[in-house]
Amino acid sequence: MDFTHPDTWMRRALALAEQARPISPPNPAVGCVLVSPSGELVGEGHTQAVGQAHAEVMALRDAAARGHATAGTTAYVTLEPCAHQGRTGPCCDALVAAGVTKVVASLQDPNPRVAGQGFARLRAAGVEVVVGPGAAAARELNIGFFSRMVRGVPWVRLKAAASLDGRTALPNGVSQWITSEAARADGQVWRARADVVLTGIGTVLQDDPMMNVRLPDAARQPALVIVDSQLQTPPGARLWGVGGRRVIVYTAVADPARQQALQTLGARVVRCADERGKVDLATMLKDLARHETNEVHVEAGHKLNGSLMRESLVDELLLYQAPKLLGDGAGIAALGSFSTLDQAPEWVWRDIQPIGPDLRLRAVMAGRDHF
Ligand SMILES: NC(=O)C1=CN([C@@H]2O[C@H](COP(=O)(O)OP(=O)(O)OC[C@H]3O[C@@H](n4cnc5c(N)ncnc54)[C@H](OP(=O)(O)O)[C@@H]3O)[C@@H](O)[C@H]2O)C=CC1
Numbered sequence: 001m002d003f004t005h006p007d008t009w010m011r012r013a014l015a016l017a018e019q020a021r022p023i024s025p026p027n028p029a030v031g032c033v034l035v036s037p038s039g040e041l042v043g044e045g046h047t048q049a050v051g052q053a054h055a056e057v058m059a060l061r062d063a064a065a066r067g068h069a070t071a072g073t074t075a076y077v078t079l080e081p082c083a084h085q086g087r088t089g090p091c092c093d094a095l096v097a098a099g100v101t102k103v104v105a106s107l108q109d110p111n112p113r114v115a116g117q118g119f120a121r122l123r124a125a126g127v128e129v130v131v132g133p134g135a136a137a138a139r140e141l142n143i144g145f146f147s148r149m150v151r152g153v154p155w156v157r158l159k160a161a162a163s164l165d166g167r168t169a170l171p172n173g174v175s176q177w178i179t180s181e182a183a184r185a186d187g188q189v190w191r192a193r194a195d196v197v198l199t200g201i202g203t204v205l206q207d208d209p210m211m212n213v214r215l216p217d218a219a220r221q222p223a224l225v226i227v228d229s230q231l232q233t234p235p236g237a238r239l240w241g242v243g244g245r246r247v248i249v250y251t252a253v254a255d256p257a258r259q260q261a262l263q264t265l266g267a268r269v270v271r272c273a274d275e276r277g278k279v280d281l282a283t284m285l286k287d288l289a290r291h292e293t294n295e296v297h298v299e300a301g302h303k304l305n306g307s308l309m310r311e312s313l314v315d316e317l318l319l320y321q322a323p324k325l326l327g328d329g330a331g332i333a334a335l336g337s338f339s340t341l342d343q344a345p346e347w348v349w350r351d352i353q354p355i356g357p358d359l360r361l362r363a364v365m366a367g368r369d370h371f
């Protein structure tokens with residue numbers, strides 16, 4: 001690596017931000033590198049867990065621990081330093097007090113209540129501010145935080161495992177396993193980055209899944225959300241055996257006895273019905289955002305997938321495709337029938353990668369990343 005080039009420092013800050021991803025939610029994952037006027041690394045750090053130090057403060061502490069002076073340094077940081085007193089103190093004040101003279105930031109804070117305030121405060125204190133390097137990667141890393149701040153809903157990524165002919169289950173409901181162990185292990189990594197894993201009662205009843213993260217180094221367990229209009233989630237289901245995670249059941253009925261039974265198992269039960277007596281999915285997503293959910297990872301059957309897609313609530317597709325043809329069976333999403341091709345929403349490929357014997361295809365709903 002050429003550490004004399006400014007882009008290299010931002011790449012390092014982005015790598016630090018990546019390390020923060022498992023621990024920072026609901027806060028954004030941010031990395032910060034302090035560089036001396038002669039181009040030496042002075043200190044570095046990333047966001048800690050909620051309520052603890054932000055990246056800039058960690059980098060300043062690291063500089064102090066190394067015995068390096070911070071006066072005259074440039075801070076490379078992947079998000080605008082905060083100017084507000086939140087759960088921690090304002091980072092821009094800390095940078096100014098440490099004598100930092102230039103801040104290179106990837107992005108402005110998307111929170112409409114504070115956006116631009118950090119830059120304004122730094123500039124008012126005589127600090128040179130450059131915005132933009134590393135913007136795309138920094139945004140991608142925190143796409144759920146951006147979505148929640150700007151749109152008031154989480155980023156919704158729908159994962160499905162399908163055959164070449166697009167089947168996700170046989171007509172008798174059997175689907176384990178369509179994709180390889182390697183693809184399923186990769187799916188675990190995507191579950192781990194989400195704040196919520198969301199499934200439907202059809203999947204719970206058919207598969208009796210755990211829906212948890214089983215990676216050896218998992219820093220946290222995403223909450224599990226079950227879309228269950230009639231409160232049919234069985235008290236004996238395997239999902240209750242997963243420790244250290246929240247379970248939230250969204251329902252369309254008021255059934256105090258069933259509600260009590262699920263609450264006894266530790267679930268939060270939320271009533272949120274649409275006019276068909278099903279769970280109102282759009283309201284559910286807003287509710288999840290109010291509870292600081294940045295990213296939702298959907299692993300459901302074709303019915304719930306179809307409803308989410310018909311209401312245009314899915315932002316990203318994470319599709320594992322196995323080189324098999326399964327014939328009859330359920331598809332990825334029950335979308336009903338279109339009469340013209342332009343009724344089918346457009347997706348834009350993000351990346352396509354072989355995973356073991358399968359393919360992993362990622363696509364984003366057209367126009368969805370411009371918020
Ligand atoms: N290959 C893969 O990636 C996967 C395959 N599967 C397979 O899918 C099959 C299960 O599919 P499916 O039955 O569709 O299960 P889903 O997980 O899609 O659950 C569907 C149920 O969700 C409930 N629901 C509540 N509100 C809504 C709403 N607004 N829209 C739609 N559904 C709502 C309905 O039941 P209610 O009205 O009672 O609430 C509905 O029957 C199984 O065979 C399973 O193995 C499942 C996951 C992934």
Ligand SMILES: Nc1c(N[C@@H]2O[C@H](COP(=O)(O)O)[C@@H](O)[C@H]2O)[nH]c(=O)[nH]c1=O
Nearest residue numbers: 161175177178179207209210211212299
């Ligand atoms: N069949 C199928 C998948 N199915 C999904 O995995 C769930 C089981 O999760 P767990 O109990 O936590 O292992 C199941 O209910 C369904 O959502 N996933 C895949 O990667 N490949 C597959 O072929």
